[in-house]
Amino acid sequence: MTDYAVRNEFQQRHIGPRDADIAAMLKLLGYDSLEAMIKHVIPPSIDGSNVLPLDDGISEAAALAELKAIAGRNQPLRSHIGQGYYATHTPSPILRNLLENPAWYTAYTPYQPEISQGRLEALLNFQTLISDLTGLPIANASLLDEGTAAAEAMTFCQRLSKNKAAKAFFASRHCHPQTLDILRTRAEPLGIEVVVGDEFQVEDASPYFGALLQYPASNGDVFDYRANIERFHQANALVAVAADLLALTLLAAPGELGADVAIGSAQRFGVPLGFGGPHAAYFATRDAYKRDMPGRLVGVSVDRFGKPALRLAMQTREQHIRREKATSNICTAQVLLANIAGMYAVYHGPAGLSAIARRVHGLTAILARGLATLGVSVEQKHFFDTLTLAVSDAQALHSLARTTGINLREIDASHVGISLDETTTPEHVEQLWSLFAGAGTQPSFAALADTRDALPSELLRQSPILAHPVFNRYHSETELMRYLRKLADKDLALDRSMIPLGSCTMKLNAASEMIPVTWAEFGNLHPFALAEQSQGYLALTEQLQAMLCAATGYDAVSLQPNAGSQGEYAGLLAIRAYHRSRGEAQRDICLIPQSAHGTNPATASMAGMRVVVTACDERGNVDIDDLRAKAEQHRDHLAALMITYPSTHGVFEEGIREICTIVHDNGGQVYIDGANMNAMVGLCAPGQFGGDVSHLNLHKTFCIPHGGGGPGVGPIGVKSHLAPFLPGHAQLERKEGAVSAAPFGSASILPITWMYIRMMGGAGLKRASQLAILNANYIARRLEEHYPVLYTGANGLVAHECIIDVRQFKDSSGISVDDIAKRLIDFGFHAPTMSFPVAGTLMIEPTESESREELDRFCNAMITIREEIRAVERGESSRDDNPLKNAPHTAAELVGEWAHGYSREQAVYPVATLIDGKYWPPVGRVDNVYGDRNLVCACPSIEAYQE
The missing domain is CATH 3.90.1150.10 (Aspartate Aminotransferase, domain 1)
Structure with a gap:
């Protein structure tokens, strides 16, 4: 008899390889089943493959219906609450062609500028919008929300103020309450006193290194702040103004009032309320301070042909360079939302x-x-x-x-x-x-x-705004639609090819997961609406918290942190508060392995902790003897260990339980960075093998899209003893300790993760982890005879990512890791993660959603590139003029005069499969040095492009 039950095909839709492919891939690796392979990857001491207490997955249609019923419990009343959040109309062509378009929402951070010119141009539009409206010459590519932007402004003022003796920061009582709460949270570990008062009553500004004013005030008043700002300047304090962008089209700009910094939210430029996020914050400042500005900065450089080309400027990955001396741990932005706001202004x-x-x-x-x-x-x-x-x-x-x-x-x-x-x-x-x-x-x-x-x-505003042609042309829907398509065509996103970035987990953002994001029931709710009006969101968050507890082995979860960096920070604040509650406030040492992600030491410093670096052995694992020695040396002051698991080198370290025990025995707590959770769900759980707290990148493991470099969500899971110290908020039971402006952070994208987990179920999530590991090992095995695989586990296998070593090619052929990365563009691929965690290497993570055909296409590209390197090594190809050194190759170069010692065909069609669907990079290799020396951070004049 035919089975008429509703079939759940989502699991096999999400997972790329078919059963026959899986069998062939396992055969190459020498295993007859996934389970047998996994037993040789996961250390027996942490095997938790039977501990994922989640219901079976349901079909896409059933999950959407279930979530629609939950959404229907919200009551989005017409909001006149304000307080930094406003209803707005998202123009339909922006909704359809940008927000709902995978070409925009599946793109990665534009670290490879040659394949990111479209979204970089959109971000430059946003920066120009902000610079014009604020009257300040330099603006960044967005921050997480207005409250955290204000906190960044506070520490920015502290670094740059000439009033070095001052330890206090003045915040106007006219600021939004949620902003004041975040300032207090951020200030306390750093020993900063936040003084909230009436700016018109400040006669002596000498106690302050900086000040924050709200314009217009939160209660509605429009004040002339020029005299107030001058008073603070006379005391050598810097002044930040939180300004409403729409109001600035009619009011004098903060820069014209004398402000040193302007911050705020771009939410009301077409971005739905969404119960608080995600929304793009902005940060603008004076030219003299541009190299101290937090976050990302899009600037104009030139490519190898001298043509203008955009790129991320100095701040791109500051945390990896300065580590605990970094000025901020923010390594992301709200790119998708900034692009919506920018296009709202363009339209x-x-x-x-x-x-x-x-x-x-x-x-x-x-x-x-x-x-x-x-x-x-x-x-x-x-x-x-x-x-x-x-x-x-x-x-x-x-x-x-x-x-x-x-x-x-x-x-x-x-x-x-x-x-x-x-x-x-x-x-x-x-x-x-x-x-x-x-x-x-x-x-x-x-x-x-x-x-x-x-x-x-x-x-009243006297200065003109938005005079650049980009804001004065695309006012018909036809023109805007074509402009958005032109920009998207310049870029590589997941809708074109695999993005094999290690550590960043660029997995499928399924259409069924994305559909609820634009439902009015989720989009039109103010974050400070009463609980009885937000019952749908409360049910969603409660269910999602339970799902994430099941996946991680933790006892409680906070969904408030709206980025991985915020999750790290919230996790360390919980540890700090726990120690203080026990009368051990002296515990301020944070052990961090030398291989750690750069945000880890930056976050520890922000949380008021001192960083002690521990060594790694020759296999990339934590040196347990060194860890033990340092834990014992600092046992009276040990607060925490921050460790990534599986390791940053892509290996399940055998000694993780011992590592956790050493830290606990010496009075510390274990923070396990959840960046690599994609290898663990359903197979092992950090909350069960020794972790006290972890942040989870929902934009990695749990399918929220990267959006071109944001949004992200970084909730934290904790064991029960840390639960009382999870982030608070004025809208929650615990009122203190907010780390984001809204109580549930970027609430409107949480349905994506809910849908993913609900459709996959426990068995599906476990299989996804198994296939992520299989795909990574398949690539490692296919490439190992061409490139050394740098680190493996005890059984010669990797976790969900592998590092290939290309350092030797610099001596043998003059070819660098950059050359390989840029040559991959000619094959239509985004490069793997470059030079992290080991300089001169490539870290590859394919994710479970990539088919065997796509894995083979990538491997064939890498093998072809290796043959091109061998040609240089054998002297058959010039060390200075070869397809790698000149990559990527543009269509303009192809039709121009050809003076290279290799053919046009080898340059642009190195493998036959490209003939059917070639991606053409819009610019040649971008000159990074030129860009850093010649920052142009707003749209250049049209004449500059003509030159």
Whole structure:
């Protein structure tokens, strides 16, 4: 009889190799089953292959239906809460052609600029937007949210202020409350005192190295800060201004007021509320401070033909260079969201943005005038989009508003706040009046439509904005659609080919996982809406936390950290708070292996810990004897060990349980970096073999897309004794200790991970880990006769990634790791991770989602490249003029004069399979040195390109 049960095909859709391929791959490796191979990879001491208590996976249709029911429990009332979060219209061509387009959301961080020119141009547009609106010449490619951007500004001011004796940072009481909370969290481990007060009452600024002001103020006031800023400058303090971008189209720029730094959120430029994120923050500063700015910076360089080419500038991977001396642990951005915001500005242009701002402000002025006629006291004389009202019974007013589908901002028992936004209509204004009119006659909108604006005349913007052609051309849908397509065609993303980056896990972002992201039930909810209005999100987060506990062996999870770096930081803060709760505040030593990811030592320093580096042996494993010696040497001060498992070298270290025991025996806690969790889910669990806390990269193991370099989510799992010290938030039961501006961080992309786990189920997740390990070992075996595989486990196998050593080619042929990486572009591939964790090597991670055909295509490319190197070694090809040294090759070069000692065909069609689908890089090899010496961080004039 036919089985009419709904089939769950998702597992086999997610996993690339078919059964016959798996058998052939195992045969090459010398095993007759996946289980037999895995037993030779996972040390028996940590084998946890029977400990994934998750339900069986369900079909895509069933999972979407189940999640739709959960989403339906949210009640997205019309929000007038404001406080840094506003409803907005995402233009449909941006929604369809960018946010929902895998060419944009599956791309990796643009570390290889030649194959990233499209998204780099989009980010340069964003930087130019920010620079223009803030009146400051240098802006970065985005940060995580406004609150963390403010925290970065605080430490930035501390580093650069000439008032070196000062230990305090002033924060205006007019700042958003969530921003003040994050400042306190970040300041405490660093010994910084955050003083919250009224900036107009500060007569002596000498105690402060810096200050933060909000413009417009959180309560709605628009203040002229020029005298305040000058007062701080006279004390050699630097001043940061948190500014609303839409307001800046009408108001004088922070840079014109004298600010040294401007920070804020680009959320209201087309990015949905999403219960708090992901949203792109911005950071802009003066030219003199550009080399100290946190985060990423897109700049203009030239390629080898002298043609303008974009690239990430100095800050690209600062943490790996400076480690515990790094100025920030931020190694990501919110690229996808920054690109949406930038394209919102491109689509609307300067006139369109100003018109939106004038409309929002005009409606607010009409609202205020109507309220005055009703006898309601409006506390602001000058405002942009927000009013604070004095009322007799705030709670009764909130209750009445909610019955009509409206959320107002809660302030206190006698005040409420109202913020308007792009989506507000005259009918909405009239509905707000009705809340206050009672049985009386409410005002007529038409009668008040001629209301004058309420912006202070001395602060009206005089400087032009967005004069660059990019903001003045693409205003029809046809033009914008083609512009987005042109940019996407310049790039390589997962929709074109495998991205074999070790440590970064570029796995499939399945369409069914992505669909819920744009559901209104998830997108239209304000992060500070009442709990009864967010029951769907609360159910989603509770279920996801339980899923992640099951996958990791931990007892509790916080979803608040909105990047892996934030997860690291939250994890170390939990350890720090735990020691202090036990009266052991002196524990401040953090042991970190020398092979660790660069954010680890940077994070430890930010958490107020001292870093002690431990050695690795010749196989790349932690040197246990050295670890033991240093743990015992510092036993009275040992706070933590930060270790990545499987190791950064792609190996399951046999001694991990012993390592954890050594740390525990000496009073420390074990932080296991979850960057390589893709090799462990269903096979072993860090919470069961000695970990006390781990962060998880949901944008790696759990399928949230990288988005061209962000968004990411970095939740932490902890054992029960650390649970009381998970991040808090004003909206949560624990009020202190927020690390992100919203209580659940980037909540709107959590459905992606929920869908992945729900569809895969326990068995599917375990099989995914097995196939990730199989694919990596298959590549290692196919390449080992051409390239030495640098590290393997005790049985000659790797984990989910392998490192191939190419250092010897520098002497034998003059070929460098960069040459190989750029030559791979000619084959249509993104390079593996370069020179990490070992300089001059390539770390390859194929993920379980890649088919055997794609693995073979990559291996064939690498083998062909090896043959090209051999040709140089044999003297058959020039050391200075060969396909690797000149890679990548552009179409323009192909049709021009050809002076190379190898053929055009070898240059661009080195293997026959490329003829059917060739990727053409838009620029030649980018000159990094030129770019760092000649930073151009905003769109150059069109004349510069013509030159």
